[in-house]
Amino acid sequence: MGNDLKQQEENLIDRTVIICLKSVSKYYRRSQETLRVLDHIDLDIYQGEILALLGPSGCGKTTLLRQIAGFDHRESGSLLMDGHEVVQPEVKRIMIFQDFNQLFPWKTVIQNVVYPLQVNRVGESDTANREIALEYLKLVELTGFEDSYPHQLSGGMKQKAAMARALALKPKVLLMDEPFGSLDALTRIALQNLLLKVWQETGVTIIFVTHDIQEAVILSDRIAVMGRETAGIKKVIPNLLDRPRVVGEAGYSEIYGHVYSLMDINPTK
Amino acid sequence: MKMTNKTSSYQKIKTRLFWVIVILVLWEIVAQSGIFPAAIFPSLLVIARALENSIVSGEILLQTAFSLALILQGFLISLLAAILVSSLAAGNKMFNGLVDTLAAIAHPLPGIALLPLIIVWFGTGTTSILVIIVHSVIWPMILNIMTGFKAISPIYKEAGLNFGLNRFQIIKDILIPASLPYVLSGIRIGWARAWRALISAEMIFGAVGLKGGLGWYIFKQRVFMDTPGMFAGIFVIVLIGIIVEDYVFAAFEERTVKKWGMI
Numbered sequence: 001m002g003n004d005l006k007q008q009e010e011n012l013i014d015r016t017v018i019i020c021l022k023s024v025s026k027y028y029r030r031s032q033e034t035l036r037v038l039d040h041i042d043l044d045i046y047q048g049e050i051l052a053l054l055g056p057s058g059c060g061k062t063t064l065l066r067q068i069a070g071f072d073h074r075e076s077g078s079l080l081m082d083g084h085e086v087v088q089p090e091v092k093r094i095m096i097f098q099d100f101n102q103l104f105p106w107k108t109v110i111q112n113v114v115y116p117l118q119v120n121r122v123g124e125s126d127t128a129n130r131e132i133a134l135e136y137l138k139l140v141e142l143t144g145f146e147d148s149y150p151h152q153l154s155g156g157m158k159q160k161a162a163m164a165r166a167l168a169l170k171p172k173v174l175l176m177d178e179p180f181g182s183l184d185a186l187t188r189i190a191l192q193n194l195l196l197k198v199w200q201e202t203g204v205t206i207i208f209v210t211h212d213i214q215e216a217v218i219l220s221d222r223i224a225v226m227g228r229e230t231a232g233i234k235k236v237i238p239n240l241l242d243r244p245r246v247v248g249e250a251g252y253s254e255i256y257g258h259v260y261s262l263m264d265i266n267p268t269k
Numbered sequence: 270m271k272m273t274n275k276t277s278s279y280q281k282i283k284t285r286l287f288w289v290i291v292i293l294v295l296w297e298i299v300a301q302s303g304i305f306p307a308a309i310f311p312s313l314l315v316i317a318r319a320l321e322n323s324i325v326s327g328e329i330l331l332q333t334a335f336s337l338a339l340i341l342q343g344f345l346i347s348l349l350a351a352i353l354v355s356s357l358a359a360g361n362k363m364f365n366g367l368v369d370t371l372a373a374i375a376h377p378l379p380g381i382a383l384l385p386l387i388i389v390w391f392g393t394g395t396t397s398i399l400v401i402i403v404h405s406v407i408w409p410m411i412l413n414i415m416t417g418f419k420a421i422s423p424i425y426k427e428a429g430l431n432f433g434l435n436r437f438q439i440i441k442d443i444l445i446p447a448s449l450p451y452v453l454s455g456i457r458i459g460w461a462r463a464w465r466a467l468i469s470a471e472m473i474f475g476a477v478g479l480k481g482g483l484g485w486y487i488f489k490q491r492v493f494m495d496t497p498g499m500f501a502g503i504f505v506i507v508l509i510g511i512i513v514e515d516y517v518f519a520a521f522e523e524r525t526v527k528k529w530g531m532i
Contacts, residue, residue, distance in 0.1 A: 071427060089431040102424050105529045106446040115442070116432035151530025169432070 018172060018205055019045040019068060019086075024077035026063055037063045039231035040077065043224065045173075050199060050206040052216035054259065055226030061209045062177055064226070068207060069095045069175050081173075091120055094166040098178040100158045103150040103165070110146035113137060113165045120169065136164040139198060156187040160194065167198065173205045180215070192218055196243070213259050217252060218245050225262045234262055311497040319497035320504060329486060333505055336482035339395060340467050343402030347459060350403070351410035352452075356440045358411075359418045368411065376408040380466040384473060398470045398482075405466035406459035413458065417451025418444050450526050457518055464510065 026038040037060040045051055045068075053061040066072045067079060070089040079086045081093065089095070096102070103112045113133035114126070123129035137143055140160040150158055159179050166174060176195075180188040192215065199206060210216050216223045216239075223237045237258060241251050293313060299305070300312040307315070323329035358365040380401040391397040421444060429443045445452065471484025481489070483502055490498035526532045 069431070071430075089427070091431070091433050093431075095427070095431055097424055097428075099422070099424050101422060102428055104425065104428075104443070104446070105531050106449070106525070119438065120433055149529055 015046040015049070017044045018047040018081065020078075020080045021045075021068075022078045022080075024064075024067060024079055025075045026060075026067060026072065027075050036231045038067065038074075041232050043233060043236070045205065045207060046221075047172075048203055048205055049221040050208060050219050052220035052223045053207065053209045053226060054211065054213065054216045054223050054263075056211060056228055056263070059226040059228045060231060061211075061226050065095075065175050065177050065207060065209050068173075069093055071095075091116075091169050092171050093173045093175055094169060094171040095175045095177065096159070096162050096166055096179045098181045100155045100182065101150075102162050103158055105150050108147050108149055109142065109153070109161050110134070110137065112150070112161060113168050116165060116169055122169065132168055133164070136168040137161070139167065139201065140164045140194060154187075156183055156191055159183070159191060163195070163198065167202060167204065170202075171204065173207065176206060176208045178209050178211070181210070181212075188215070193244075195219065213256055213263070214247060216259065217241070217255050218247070223255075223259055225259060227262075227264055229264070237262075308494065309496055311500065315497045316500045316504070319495070320501035323486075323498065323501055329483075329501065329505060332481065332483050332486040332502075333509070335480045336467060336471065336484070337509070339398055339482065340402060340463050343399045343467070344406060344460065344463050346399070347403045347406035347410055347463075348456065351407050351414055351455070351459075352445070354407075355411055355414040355418060356444070358415060359440065359444060360436060365415075368415070372408050372412055375404065376412060378404075380405040380462075381469050384470065393474045398467060398474065401466045401470045402463050405462040409458045409462060410452075410455040413451045413455030414448060417448025417455075420451065421447045450532050453518070453522060453526065457514075460513060460518075461510075464506070468506065 021041050021043040024038055024041045025036070028035040028037055041064065053064060055061045063072070067074055068086065070086045070093065086093075103109070104115070107115060110130065110133050113136060114129045117123055117129040117132055118126070123132050134143075134146065137146060140163050142157060142160050142164060145153065145157065145161075150161070153161065162179070180191050183191065195206070196219065198204075206219075208216075208219055220239055223239055225234045225237065226232065227234045237255070239255055241249075241255065245252065297313050300307070300310055304310075311319075320329070354368055358368040383401065383404060387397045387400050391400055425443050425447050426439060429439050434442065467482065468484035468487075471482035472488040475481055475485055475488075483506060487499050487502035490496075490502065522532075
């Protein structure tokens with residue numbers, strides 16, 4: 001088993017690095033004390049993978065994702081995508097939030113998808129943009145809801161629409177901040193499966209923040225476990241279970257157990 | 270959901286109508302009882318006849334048109350200026366501080382208090398009335414719009430930045446629609462303020478030529494002790510207020526923020 005893991009890690013190293021973090025640090029200063037949320041993080045993200053950032057709340061996983069998105073300033077370190085320093089948000093890295101209210105409520109579902117396409121002149125005409133939007137709404141199984149307003153959709157449908165809006169821009173990387181965290185268990189499983197289908201069809205790289213070990217194991221190629229004390233990544237665990245993955249199948253519990261043991265769930269021991 | 274909306278607005282109209290009738294009946298009872306002299310408390314019929322006469326002669330229509338034209342001008346200038354100023358303030362901290370300070374100074378200042386000064390500066394023409402309307406409307410509007418901008422969920426702005434929107438697009442396509450409920454309440458307050466400012470200013474300025482507006486019309490009837498005429502003028506003001514509230518603002522709200530589930 002140990003040798004297998006070694007082999008698997010080496011296979012991964014062969015892949016192209018799309019985003020490279022070197023010694024990235026982010027501090028919050030509160031009057032006297034300095035809170036080190038991210039302390040010298042090193043991480044490579046490979047093209048086409050799903051990387052899960054897993055950890056308890058307050059461990060800095062969202063802060064790390066926002067760094068990669070380019071939303072926040074950082075104290076030190078370098079964060080390169082395709083060799084260029086990330087200094088601001090860009091269309092090639094699209095963020096999907098946990099909040100259901102990320103769609104613009106004053107636009108219908110299709111207008112929400114079309115608008116960023118118009119801004120970025122993706123299609124040559126409005127008709128072309130509309131066709132692109134319809135195609136991606138079909139991909140996320142929202143056909144028939146084009147003309148609904150966001151407030152008329154369920155939480156799961158809103159997250160699907162947000163996925164369509166993001167994917168239509170053909171980003172290289174999708175940054176997902178616990179996007180299914182507020183959904184009920186059944187809808188969450190349906191959306192995880194949908195995400196995997198979309199990932200396989202588009203080949204997009206996904207960085208997926210979650211605090212749910214099961215979600216991380218089912219979705220990801222690698223799991224970066226973050227801890228509250230360490231202000232950084234404790235360990236990156238490769239997860240090469242065969243897809244489609246089913247909870248409880250061979251290999252599942254080993255990975256689950258491995259991640260669980262890293263999570264400080266019983267810190268007194 | 271649409272059904273309940275329709276039924277509830279129908280219910281609202283029914284209740285309204287009921288109370289309007291009750292008030293009119295009470296009015297007529299008091300007028301007919303002779304408790305007050307007819308000269309100061311005229312019956313509905315007399316008021317209706319005064320209204321009819323001034324409509325037939327065309328005078329009240331002329332004055333109403335004059336007032337409406339002024340208020341619309343003042344209102345539009347204020348709305349555009351308020352959106353412009355608030356947008357600039359949203360993008361620049363220094364300017365934001367200036368606008369905040371100016372609003373704190375000017376907002377509590379009644380337009381009428383400025384009248385003598387405005388007469389000295391602009392004379393007694395329509396320009397002065399416009400200045401008073403704009404002063405009365407612009408500050409509550411700016412305050413509302415700026416509050417609306419601040420209340421916007423940061424996710425909308427972040428999503429916008431992520432999609433590569435420039436500053437202008439963020440303001441036009443995100444800040445303004447996202448704060449529309451606040452903009453709308455600013456417009457409502459502004460409209461009420463504009464009417465008050467307009468009618469008071471017209472009463473004081475008097476007529477320029479034949480035209481003096483509804484305020485002047487009401488004021489003028491006092492000179493002739495024409496109480497029914499005064500009520501006719503007041504009736505027109507109330508009517509316009511109700512039409513604008515129920516058919517312009519409410520309809521706009523129905524088609525925007527309500528349809529979008531934002532309120």
